[in-house]
Every structure is written in C-alpha cells, then in structure tokens.
Amino acid sequence: MFQALADPNRRQMVQRLCEGPASVSELAAPLAMTLSAVVQHLAVLEGSGLVRTQKIGRVRTCQLDTQALRAAERWISERRALWERRFDRLGAFLAEQDLKEGDGA
Amino acid sequence: MFQALADPNRRQMVQRLCEGPASVSELAAPLAMTLSAVVQHLAVLEGSGLVRTQKIGRVRTCQLDTQALRAAERWISERRALWERRFDRLGAFLAEQDLKEGDGA
DNA sequence: ACGATACTTAAGCTCATGCTTCACCAACCG
DNA sequence: CGGTTGGTGAAGCATGAGCTTAAGTATCGT
Incomplete structure (x- = not known):
C-alpha cells in the first residue's frame, strides 16, 4: 500500500x-513510458487495493x-x-525531571 | 516519504x-538484523523527514x-x-446519461 | 474479412534496495 | 589505562523493482 504510493x-x-x-x-498518455x-x-496499484479495474x-x-486510501x-x-x-x-515529564534533577540511579 | 514508509x-x-x-x-533490538x-x-527515515536524531x-x-507525518x-x-x-x-452524471440514453455521436 | 486498436504476457536488462561483514572510532566503566 | 559498549563507514552481495522489446490475443471499425 505505501509500497504502491512510493513510486x-x-x-x-x-x-x-x-x-x-x-x-x-x-x-499512460502523460507518462513517458x-x-x-x-x-x-x-497491477501494483490494483494489488494494493488502491485501484479497481474492469x-x-x-x-x-x-x-x-477510497477504502484503501482511507486505511x-x-x-x-x-x-x-x-x-x-x-x-x-x-x-509533564520534563517538569518532573526538573524537580528531581540528579537523583541517584 | 512514502518510499520511507514502504518498508x-x-x-x-x-x-x-x-x-x-x-x-x-x-x-534495533526487536529487529532480527x-x-x-x-x-x-x-538514514532513510531521517532523509524523508520522518525522524529527527541527535x-x-x-x-x-x-x-x-509529526510534520512529515502530517504532510x-x-x-x-x-x-x-x-x-x-x-x-x-x-x-448526477449517470442520471443525465439515463435521460439521453443513446443520442447520435 | 482485414487492418487497426487496446491491451496482455514473457523475457531480459539495469540499477536501486536491503542486507551482511569487517574494520574502525569514540565514549564510558572500572 | 584497557576493555567494553554504542555507533559509523565502506565494500560487497543477492534480490527485486522498473523499464524495454517483442510477440500474441481479442475487439472494433469498415
């Protein structure tokens, strides 16, 4: 799915x-290949569920x-x-750390 | 970016x-490699902007x-x-087609 | 029927990806 | 100071992704 969108x-x-x-x-028309x-x-797009064809x-x-897109x-x-x-x-964590600020291990 | 998430x-x-x-x-620990x-x-993740390291x-x-994720x-x-x-x-389009239903070219 | 059109399939080629190993440096631990 | 830990970098290898050509099939137009 991400694989499919990677190209x-x-x-x-x-x-x-x-x-x-x-x-x-x-x-294909606009696609220099x-x-x-x-x-x-x-085939990849179809395999990933992004596209359906008929x-x-x-x-x-x-x-x-859109289902795949949504996923x-x-x-x-x-x-x-x-x-x-x-x-x-x-x-919150950092604030707490600030208070402790160097306690033993 | 999608490339990075593809793996x-x-x-x-x-x-x-x-x-x-x-x-x-x-x-690395959980990752059999x-x-x-x-x-x-x-490096790939960092290159894609998904991860920052220090x-x-x-x-x-x-x-x-999260910025990259958001993009x-x-x-x-x-x-x-x-x-x-x-x-x-x-x-709407299909409804219209139904009305026309076979007009000349 | 015949040729053009719209795809399909298979083979092969090339380069990128994902991985490993090995040598290495830098920092921490005692 | 020496050993161990955490990460880095460069080679090298195997696989797979993306493309091409070439040949084939099934429709469509006339």
Missing part, C-alpha cells in the same frame, strides 16, 4: 484517477478505491496522534 | 518511536517528527476528498 509515476496515476476514471491508454510499464504499475470490450477502465490515512493519523499525545506528556 | 521494518521502527524516543540499539542495517534504515555522548537518540496524511486526504466529490457528481 512517483504511480502517484501521478493516482492523481489522474482522482479526476475521474480512465482507460489504460489514457493513464511504454504501455507495458504502465500496465505493470497498474474490462469492457477491449478497454480496461480504472477507478480509485492509509488512518494508519498515519493513528501514529501521529499517539506520538503527539506522548509529546504532550513530555511536558 | 515493513521501517514502519516497525516508526511504530516503536510512537511510544517515545529511543536509541539506535533500542530501535544487524545494527548496521538499522542505521541504514534510520547524538549525545556515544548515544544517538531518535524521535518522530503525508494531507496528501492522501486531499486526493481522497477530490475523488469522493467526483464520485458524488457521478450520480
């Missing part, structure tokens, strides 16, 4: 998909799946919250 | 750092930096919001 090209594809569904070729490469990136006729249409967002925000709480507590 | 070991280190600052060895490897991961005596102490969170949430809005609009 700039893949992020660009996600960016593009934010603005609506797209075919593989449309996705072969269709093959794009398909491989797409083939109609010979055209594969790609769509963002990533949650992972980050949980950790950030955890750390920030810890950080608040640090104030 | 499971690195995520575990971040996880550990959520619960408070740690020395390099403390960070050599200190050297951990230091290299640490050396006192011979001990390097590591801390999470990542924002990136995701912006895109998710964008897509979700687009998704809402899809309802």
Whole structure:
C-alpha cells in the first residue's frame, strides 16, 4: 500500500484517477513510458487495493478505491496522534525531571 | 516519504518511536538484523523527514517528527476528498446519461 | 474479412534496495 | 589505562523493482 504510493509515476496515476476514471491508454498518455510499464504499475496499484479495474470490450477502465486510501490515512493519523499525545506528556515529564534533577540511579 | 514508509521494518521502527524516543540499539533490538542495517534504515527515515536524531555522548537518540507525518496524511486526504466529490457528481452524471440514453455521436 | 486498436504476457536488462561483514572510532566503566 | 559498549563507514552481495522489446490475443471499425 505505501509500497504502491512510493513510486512517483504511480502517484501521478493516482492523481489522474482522482479526476475521474480512465482507460489504460489514457493513464499512460502523460507518462513517458511504454504501455507495458504502465500496465505493470497498474497491477501494483490494483494489488494494493488502491485501484479497481474492469474490462469492457477491449478497454480496461480504472477507478480509485477510497477504502484503501482511507486505511492509509488512518494508519498515519493513528501514529501521529499517539506520538503527539506522548509529546504532550513530555511536558509533564520534563517538569518532573526538573524537580528531581540528579537523583541517584 | 512514502518510499520511507514502504518498508515493513521501517514502519516497525516508526511504530516503536510512537511510544517515545529511543536509541539506535533500542530501535534495533526487536529487529532480527544487524545494527548496521538499522542505521541504514534510520538514514532513510531521517532523509524523508520522518525522524529527527541527535547524538549525545556515544548515544544517538531518535524521535518522530509529526510534520512529515502530517504532510503525508494531507496528501492522501486531499486526493481522497477530490475523488469522493467526483464520485458524488457521478450520480448526477449517470442520471443525465439515463435521460439521453443513446443520442447520435 | 482485414487492418487497426487496446491491451496482455514473457523475457531480459539495469540499477536501486536491503542486507551482511569487517574494520574502525569514540565514549564510558572500572 | 584497557576493555567494553554504542555507533559509523565502506565494500560487497543477492534480490527485486522498473523499464524495454517483442510477440500474441481479442475487439472494433469498415
């Protein structure tokens, strides 16, 4: 999931998909690389759950799946919250240390 | 940044750092690999801005930096919001399509 | 039916990543 | 002062990620 977002090209594809569904070729157009490469990136995105695709006729249409995005967002925000709480507590901790200020081991 | 979070070991280190600052060895302890490897991961985390470190005596102490975490969170949430809005609009679009339902090119 | 289009699949190539080992320095412990 | 602890740095290696080419399949347009 983070693995999938780690690549700039893949992020660009996600960016593009934010603005609506797209075919593989449309996705590939702005991306100085072969269709093959794009398909491989797409596979990674699909594997990570970020993108869902569906083939109609010979055209594969790609769509963002917000569920995965939401999961990533949650992972980050949980950790950030955890750390920030810890950080608040640090104030109290330091104050306490100030009082002790050099007690034996 | 996403690159940095892409590695499971690195995520575990971040996880550990959520619960408070740690020395390099403390960070390495639960991680079935050599200190050297951990230091290299640490360099990646530091390079991405996720972690700040500071050396006192011979001990390097590591801390999470929430700013980077916040940036990542924002990136995701912006895109998710964008897509979700687009998704809402899809309802209207489809309704309109239903009315047209087969007009000439 | 025939050619163009839209992808798909496999193979191979190259460079980055993740790891290890080994030698090393610096600080603390007695 | 000498040994141990905590970390650093450079090589080197194995794997995998990202790309390409090339050949193939299935639709679509006419």
